[in-house]
Amino acid sequence: MTAPISTISALEAMEVHEAIAYLWTTAIRANLPVACWQLPHQSEKHLIVDFTGGETIERPEVEVLPKGFLVGPFLNESCPNFFIQAGLHYKTSEGSFQENFDAERFGTKAYANAQRFYQLLEEHIQQNTSEEVPYFSTNKSCEGVDKECFESMVEEGVRQICEKHFHKVVLSRMKTVKLKPGFNLLQTYWQIAEAYPRAFVSAISVPEYGTWVGATPELLISVENEEIFRTVSLAGTQSRDLFPSLSDVSWKQKEIEEQALVCRYIISCFKKIRLREYDEVGPRTVEAGHLVHLKSDYTVNMKDVNFPQLGSVMLELLHPTSAVCGMPKPEALKFIVAHEKYERSLYSGFLGPVNIENNTRIFVNLRCMQLLEGEALLYAGAGITFDSDPAKEWKETELKMNIMGKFL
Template sequence: MADLASDHTTTGADTRVYSLKQVVNAALASGLPVAVWRLPLGAATHACISFDKAFQVEHPELENSPFGFLFSPFVVGEQPSVFIKADITYSSGTGLLQFSDAVTQTQKQEFIVALESAETTNYSWHLNSSEAIHQQTEAGFKNAVTEAVKTIEGGQMEKVVLSRTAAKPLPADFNLVDAYSLMLEAYPRAFATLVSVPGTGTWMGASPEILVTIDPEKIFRTVALAGTQPAINGEPVGNAIWRQKEIEEQGMVERYVLSCFKKLRLREYTEVGPRTIVAGNLMHLRTDFSVDLKEVDFPTLGTDMLHLLHPTSAVCGLPKEPALNFILAHEGYGRSYYSGYLGPVNSPDGTHLYVNLRCMQLQKDQAILYAGAGITAESNAAKEWQETQHKMQTMLKILTKF
């Protein structure tokens, strides 16, 4: 398979251009953390690499952060939030490397040497240093859904999002960057990511859900995304028919975003939706919210909304505290970075944090796929299991191409 860039780069007087495969392999060979991403409908893939091998942050603050990539778990504190500082940056649009001022001449030269042998050699990705991942069975998931419906009917919560895993063997000829390239082709409208950090592990995903973005024009954005049904090839989204269950689920997520604005006493925002959008092989209901920070004096809105929103009602439930407690008590495994958030911070394209959905974690010889479903009083355990099956097709489709 062809790489995303041809073969030349620049580092001071060096004018060669490198492929994405060379850059990722050089980072892995050097034992360095690397993050790769492409924005929805973006033309170029970007990467950053840090010489800090374990840069953890407790409470991310977006406004004062250097350029880098943030990778945070579902439950803050159970795993660390990792920040991959952009010591080295790369764009497939040019094939050029750039080194920050913090990089020493020795570090630069050692990385360039690693690049020279990185095109033809496949290096192992970084693995999670913790124990084996617990799996959620079909029976366990369906029992949790049944228990959740009872709890909701009892008035203890309105909605809870339950998830599960599936372990799939990696094909013998699986290649990390080739898999990422396939993901870019298959899901042009998704936020496509590849993150590999020593001790933390390696994750790939194609997420449809914005958590917080702030573009170079200082426009803040977030979305309310909920409701799921299969997308039919060639069928206009305007023909989608939504059940009451999905409409109510979307309304809950929308009200939660508005409640966060209310807590911050923010009244100057724009709301558009809900409307039907396509994400891979699925359709969802989505409402977009935006704030023009050039006109609204709220310099910390990004950080404040990040901490209020996460975990969103779309991946946790409502009210947040009883829903989260139910998940921790009944889900049967630890989500780790699934349904956390990730993305570039203060890049030339701005800050773009997405919920880590439609993703998989790569182990030595298998992939762990993750998917969840929103449970309300109208939920049926068999249908919710089927919804997770549909969502797992996003990553399963990539594995089956090898």
């Protein structure tokens, strides 16, 4: 199944924003999953549409998955991991298509979906109408907790840390924001992508999972050319505005320890698989929008250590990391489940492209929002340690929510 030549040439002649709007809108009209993203420090945007309708995956083996985009929740009990396969892949730098659709492999349903998609796309291009950008929306609208409630949860976290139940717990919340009339999802996405060139900026829309947009600073795992594995330890947050330049940023013991716990956690995962040959660089201060964090980088040469499945193994071991859950993990998780009064869903889960141009890059889903009809749900959390101040942690979640919030 290939796109009609006339459709391809019409799209290739278009400006990239317009081509993406046509492809995105058609995917939603055809009831098919769609993902759009931009990698850190790269202006190129990618868009994929899945003609199979997508599939749930219990244990993602990134080495053997086809080209696509992986999405995982914070907790698997709430919803399973989901894979959006690249039936169609559009890249803005070349303004060109790749169709990875093999009708024999995918069967009649996917073939019919692809046919319908291209028919709708052609009609849409001929109509040449600009309209609101549609997206899938789950009906779940819920109330976020207020400041008092969040602060008392933090107090309880600090109390349990002092009683040595755990060392660190990451507590989060959600808040609802009304969308302005005329809200345009893709226009907002372009603004976000332009504002955060260092982030992984993505927009996904899937019938079962709804629509999520985010600009995350945190890599979970990456595998480049089946050779280089990377992960990072990212924690500690301050407002960038407090310092004249990046080199002026200073960190208190609280943030240094908070980030060191994430480093310890990553190293403990390496130890579990007896991997000793890794490079560690950092911690250093990095910018993420109007915030700064402490970050350490870890690199492994998978060929040198003869570990071709390192990507999948570390994805399973690392998630959820101590940057979104806490330490030790089981105790922190128990506290989160018992005290956070909402479902994190895809927030603090993971998402990213798999086997696209021989690279897999999965990020932690932070600084994100879920779009419902007429409203957005903003999500953010903060790492709690023994000397956390509840009011400051609330403020930190406000600052983090503003990464998305200021575009609404």
